[in-house]
Amino acid sequence: MPTTRRQFLSFAGGITVAGTIPVVTLRPLEATPAMLNTAIRNVVGEAPIRTGKVKLDIPPLVENGNTVPMTVSVASPMTPDDYVKSIHVFNEKNPQPNIGNFHLNPSCGRAQVSTRIRLADTQKVVAIARLSDDSFWQVTADIVVTLAACTEEVN
Amino acid sequence: MAALINVPAKAKRGDIIEIRTLTSHIMETGFRRTMDGALVPRDIITSFTCRYNGTEIFRADLFPAIAANPYLSFFTVAEESGKLEFEWIGDNGYSSTASASITVE
Numbered sequence: 490m491p492t493t494r495r496q497f498l499s500f501a502g503g504i505t506v507a508g509t510i511p512v513v514t515l516r517p518l519e520a521t522p523a524m525l526n527t528a529i530r531n532v533v534g535e536a537p538i539r540t541g542k543v544k545l546d547i548p549p550l551v552e553n554g555n556t557v558p559m560t561v562s563v564a565s566p567m568t569p570d571d572y573v574k575s576i577h578v579f580n581e582k583n584p585q586p587n588i589g590n591f592h593l594n595p596s597c598g599r600a601q602v603s604t605r606i607r608l609a610d611t612q613k614v615v616a617i618a619r620l621s622d623d624s625f626w627q628v629t630a631d632i633v634v635t636l637a638a639c640t641e642e643v644n
Numbered sequence: 645m646a647a648l649i650n651v652p653a654k655a656k657r658g659d660i661i662e663i664r665t666l667t668s669h670i671m672e673t674g675f676r677r678t679m680d681g682a683l684v685p686r687d688i689i690t691s692f693t694c695r696y697n698g699t700e701i702f703r704a705d706l707f708p709a710i711a712a713n714p715y716l717s718f719f720t721v722a723e724e725s726g727k728l729e730f731e732w733i734g735d736n737g738y739s740s741t742a743s744a745s746i747t748v749e
Contacts, residue, residue: 589705
């Protein structure tokens with residue numbers, strides 16, 4: 490039996506937590522690296538992912554995670570037999586690992602997409618391009634976020 | 645809903661042109677809670693499509709990680725004069741369209 494107040498409290502706390510988890514399903518507050526890998530595998534399948542060709546322009550340090558400008562470009566001639574089919578962007582620690590899927594075709598002329606995204610925490614962002622020969626290329630960027638987005642309280 | 649579309653009015657045949665779009669939408673993530681702990685229901689745009697004279701040239705699947713008032717910029721080759729049509733589709737039956745015309749010389 491616990492003898493000190495501190496031990497008793499941690500003991501009681503342990504019981505409460507253990508008793509709560511089976512009843513209430515806790516929504517994960519952030520995606521885990523495992524969820525990131527699952528999300529990537531859902532798109533890529535078993536294909537190998539190589540590093541290169543893709544460029545991710547994103548500020549390394551952002552003050553406000555609510556609007557982070559981001560540009561993904563892929564080195565590709567964008568001809569009918571060598572082009573970028575799609576660009577997929579993922580994050581590590583938002584509540585959900587997906588950011589966006591962008592579908593391109595040879596008539597795009599240039600494989601480049603810009604948008605503004607939300608980042609809930611300091612984390613890494615992964616951009617993966619699928620080329621017309623079904624090879625996958627990726628790039629990773631690390632971003633430090635001062636003010637988090639996505640999960641803040643509504644005023 | 646208001647959308648801002650930026651497409652060059654004129655282009656030379658074969659030019660690669662940039663198309664920029666911005667539409668107003670709150671993009672509520674579905675992960676936020678009010679002060680009293682209630683979850684705010686998700687309300688986002690899930691899909692954006694751009695068609696050039698009826699042919700799809702760019703499509704995007706959007707997730708809650710896209711910032712409010714989604715901005716998208718992409719490129720296309722100016723092949724012929726005509727119309728660019730934009731369509732946003734989202735939660736709760738949200739749908740919005742816009743269009744722009746281009747003259748190709």
